[in-house]
Amino acid sequence: MKLLRVGEPGQECPALLDNQGQLRDLSSLIPDIAGPVLSDAALADLAARVQGADLPVVDPATRIGPCVGNVGKFVCVGLNFSDHAAEAGAPIPSEPILFMKATSAICGPNDTVLIPRGATKTDWEVELGVIIGTEARYLSEAEALDHVAGYCVVNDLSERAFQMEREGQWVKGKSADTFGPIGPWLVTRDEIPDPQALHMWLDVDGQRRQDGSSGTMIFGVAHLVAYISQFMSLQPGDVIATGTPPGVGMGQKPPVFLKPGQTMRLGIAGLGEQRQITAQG
Template sequence: MKLLRHGPAGAEKPGLLDTDGTIRDLSAVIPDLAGEALSPAGLDRLRALDPATLPAVAPGTRLGPPVSGMRNFVCIGLNYADHAAETGAPIPKEPIIFLKSLGALQGPNDDVVIPKGSSKTDWEVELAVIIGTRAKNVAVHDALSHVAGFAVSNDVSERSWQSERGGTWDKGKGADTFGPLGPWLVTADEVPDPQDLSLFLEVDGQRRQDGSTSTMIFGVQHLVSYVSHFITLHPGDVISTGTPPGVGMGLKPPVFLRPGQTMRLGIAGLGEQQQRVVAYEE
């Protein structure tokens, strides 16, 4: 299934994408895509529905983040060896974990705002893992049983704040609009191998990133287990699993986002996002 949330920001309703590409409203069936609805039993109940019996949503309706009730927006740094190399960083011996502010979360096609004072806003296409059941101290072999599905994530980053302002990476990762997620949650049963997905990102039609999850240093199972030993994961939580090479800071010379540009990014089988880059306004 492809599950989504549609409608104005802050007032999204749950929905699904049927096999004809029509968005169907689920708000008479579940209150939101959160909590129990993301569990195996909850997803099975949604699979049993006949989409044709659900109201169609008007084409062009805004899509929001495909889950609600998120407590933790976890990100993994330098999880592709070739990306680590382009940044001049050593290959991590253990996953690098940082948290993205929940205020960064937004819909897949909403504008990305370059923050006030930013000079090095950058892009990062990533595979997002969406948790379906509570995970704490989970064994690697059991990790995928806690995953509801997968989505496309753009880990937008301000590099000067991340690397040149002291402290942790978080200050360069958590600005408003820096966490586009979606367009939908693709349930895990439709992603037979999360370590065999191609990813891409373009800026103004120029291909910047072109990679595969097969080159991750730490795979999805390892990451879910690893993170769960430090942070209890809850339904709707997201782990954004790192980015392949081709980010702006890795180009020679570096290239960063400017107002008026457009990012388009996607992952095979999980859909695409498109964001307009705009300047901050008081």
């Protein structure tokens, strides 16, 4: 299934993208795409109830919100693509590099991205998002994917000056409002048999900047979920952003960063596309 949330910020309703490409309102079946709804059993029940149900069509002009609600943790992985590490001139990490992104950064996939006040090096990063479906702690790698509800597109926007030049951890360069577009859809795990074989891309003003594959991840999805669960429990609705392929603005020669009025388009095979226009915050 391709699940999403539609409506104005803070008032999103659950919806489904059907096989004909129409949006269908799921409000009569579930309260939200969040929490207990994300377990395998709940998703299987939803899939069965959707069959034959006369679900209202959603106006295609309706805003699409973040594809999962009530996100408790937004965990990110740095330098997790071998070709991106080479681009950055960084050594291959021996273990996943983890940092957190504030959940207040989360926004819809097509919402305006606001460049923070004082920012000088705002950058883009297309990433594969992993959405947790059931509580996970101290998992083995073999168990890990059983705790994944599905996958989505993430744009892990970054203000590099705040991240690299203002001391401390990366979180301050990653957490501005609108720096976490997720969606358009949560695509359930059964529709993505191999998360390590997905084409990923990002354009800025029509120019292809990132063109890569999840196959060049240093640490794959199963490894990441198991690894993170050794340090913290993962709860339904938590989002893991798994790293970015090469082509970020910081890696261009010379570096290129976002300015107000630019358009980003990005997508991952099978997971849909995002489109954002930048503006001054």
